[in-house]
Amino acid sequence: MSTLMVQGTTSDAGKSALVTALCRLLARRNLSVTPFKPQNMALNSAVTADGGEIGRAQAVQAQAANIPCHTDMNPVLLKPNSDTGAQVIIQGKAIATLEAQSYHDYKQVAMTAVLDSYQRLSQQYQSIIVEGAGSPAEINLRKNDIANMGFAEAVDCPVILIADINRGGVFAHLVGTLELLSESERARVKGFVINRFRGDISLLQPGLEWLEQRTGIPVLGVLPYLHRLHLEAEDSLNLEETTARSGSIKVIIPSLPHLSNHTDFDPLRLHPQVDLQIIHKDQPIPAADLLILPGSKNVRADLAALRREGWEQAIQRHLRYGGKLLGICGGFQMLGRSIDDPDGIEGRPGSSPGFGLLEMQTTLQPDKELHNVSGQLLLQKTAISGYEIHAGHTQGAALERPLIDLGSRKDGAISEDNQIIGTYLHGLFETTASCDSLLRWAGLVEPNSPNYPQQREEGIDRITDAVAEHLDLTKLAQLLKLDLFGSGTLALPEVQD
Numbered sequence: 001m002s003t004l005m006v007q008g009t010t011s012d013a014g015k016s017a018l019v020t021a022l023c024r025l026l027a028r029r030n031l032s033v034t035p036f037k038p039q040n041m042a043l044n045s046a047v048t049a050d051g052g053e054i055g056r057a058q059a060v061q062a063q064a065a066n067i068p069c070h071t072d073m074n075p076v077l078l079k080p081n082s083d084t085g086a087q088v089i090i091q092g093k094a095i096a097t098l099e100a101q102s103y104h105d106y107k108q109v110a111m112t113a114v115l116d117s118y119q120r121l122s123q124q125y126q127s128i129i130v131e132g133a134g135s136p137a138e139i140n141l142r143k144n145d146i147a148n149m150g151f152a153e154a155v156d157c158p159v160i161l162i163a164d165i166n167r168g169g170v171f172a173h174l175v176g177t178l179e180l181l182s183e184s185e186r187a188r189v190k191g192f193v194i195n196r197f198r199g200d201i202s203l204l205q206p207g208l209e210w211l212e213q214r215t216g217i218p219v220l221g222v223l224p225y226l227h228r229l230h231l232e233a234e235d236s237l238n239l240e241e242t243t244a245r246s247g248s249i250k251v252i253i254p255s256l257p258h259l260s261n262h263t264d265f266d267p268l269r270l271h272p273q274v275d276l277q278i279i280h281k282d283q284p285i286p287a288a289d290l291l292i293l294p295g296s297k298n299v300r301a302d303l304a305a306l307r308r309e310g311w312e313q314a315i316q317r318h319l320r321y322g323g324k325l326l327g328i329c330g331g332f333q334m335l336g337r338s339i340d341d342p343d344g345i346e347g348r349p350g351s352s353p354g355f356g357l358l359e360m361q362t363t364l365q366p367d368k369e370l371h372n373v374s375g376q377l378l379l380q381k382t383a384i385s386g387y388e389i390h391a392g393h394t395q396g397a398a399l400e401r402p403l404i405d406l407g408s409r410k411d412g413a414i415s416e417d418n419q420i421i422g423t424y425l426h427g428l429f430e431t432t433a434s435c436d437s438l439l440r441w442a443g444l445v446e447p448n449s450p451n452y453p454q455q456r457e458e459g460i461d462r463i464t465d466a467v468a469e470h471l472d473l474t475k476l477a478q479l480l481k482l483d484l485f486g487s488g489t490l491a492l493p494e495v496q497d
Helices: 015-028 056-064 100-122 149-155 170-179 183-188 201-215 262-269 299-308 311-320 330-334 432-442 452-470 473-480
Strands: 002-008 033-036 039-041 045-047 053-055 076-080 085-090 093-099 127-131 159-164 189-197 219-224 249-254 274-279 290-293 324-328 338-341 350-353 361-377 382-395 420-423
Touching (some): 002 149, 002 473, 015 033, 015 189, 015 452, 033 056, 033 100, 045 056, 045 361, 045 382, 053 076, 056 127, 056 452, 085 100, 093 100, 100 149, 149 183, 159 170, 170 189, 189 201, 201 219, 249 432, 262 274, 299 311, 299 338, 299 350, 324 330, 324 432, 330 382, 330 420, 361 432, 382 432
Parallel strands (some): 002 127, 002 159, 039 076, 159 189, 189 219, 249 274, 249 290, 290 324, 324 420, 338 361
Antiparallel strands (some): 338 350, 361 382
8 A cells, every 4th residue: 555645835736636636547547546635624525425524625536536435535624614613523523613722732633533544544445645735834733733744744655745836936835845844744755746837848947957956856747727627626716617608597696704515506607508606795796597595604604794795685686576596505594584503503502584585494403414315306307416414404384395305305495486496405506407407497498508527527537637648657656656557566666866
């Protein structure tokens, strides 16, 4: 079993994408490989085959490796619900909500779960490709580190350091990061990868030579900037591929302070017939055919934010003019009469009035509902699949007109005038038939939705092809101690510094 860790000089340097590509690269060569991220801080999550919750990036990486996602792939997941606090999920299950200082002290306990999960994976796979978090040079977080070099030191694995040249200052990022590491940590860095390069590579060559001479560490490759690459983002709204499309259906979504699972809207962002706009604070709220209230990690706080920003009046105006309204998970809860949080699951205990558009009320409860589901969308009797991640229990007369039939139970609601719908299901636009059905309900006359699962696969293959072309696979094979060329030799020489 071999382990290789990818760390970055900054957040969004390309760690997730490189790990995804390496998993697919090894899988193409019929090697058993698994992704692993010791600690992830993200509001985009996925439900695993074993009924837990992990960061969505690791679910995509598991897809790249052609294996089911498992809670061991991301043993510590932090889901922020305030500026200083987060829900702590250990091996798929929420165990507490902790303030930053309390979690900093808890990391020694969390490390036990990290190493337990790593050991289990090491017994099942030939290779583990590990993703770090943020930067290893964050001095204030070095003590008890479990996300970057602390983990690498604990399991004694080599590290690749990736930096984003599109941000500027790439050489300062790489050299500066090394300077802030300890001597033993610097010795673990066995290669650099420069990401998102545009232009003539010959103009970069003097810098690459200087970097190798200055550090004694080889540059394993320079990855090109891949325009309109689609990989599900770990925890940021990527709007690069969102463009206004004339003559199409217009969809608007408020950018909530604690917006979760925004990957729900990737199929709409890539849809040629959809003009999707994410409306940020202080932006004017435009007219639209469909208004979507998305998921939230702190529903009552985000509901208050919407009211402060004028969304309650905008929703009423939208409905008066015949627009359609969809609420997903936390957004679904907002449509009801009230949201009660007696135990302080998402913030201070208390109750908040909802928008009162559906006759129902929600109570937040300690145990989360975590399910991968499939069923029938009752709007037009079409197949639908998705996943549930929520702590709320909703009841009321509105549920007597459900939106989705899951076989053993029903989900969601349809208003009597057919203008408002809501559901707990995430991923409801990913199935072509259900996406067509929802857009037809919203007013698109002849929807022709793309095959989103195929688009996701194409994105994985595209970044993998770039890595295969632009990375030094011989040096990569040496780091992994794996045969990438079919020669039958597994124990290759060590990379020379």
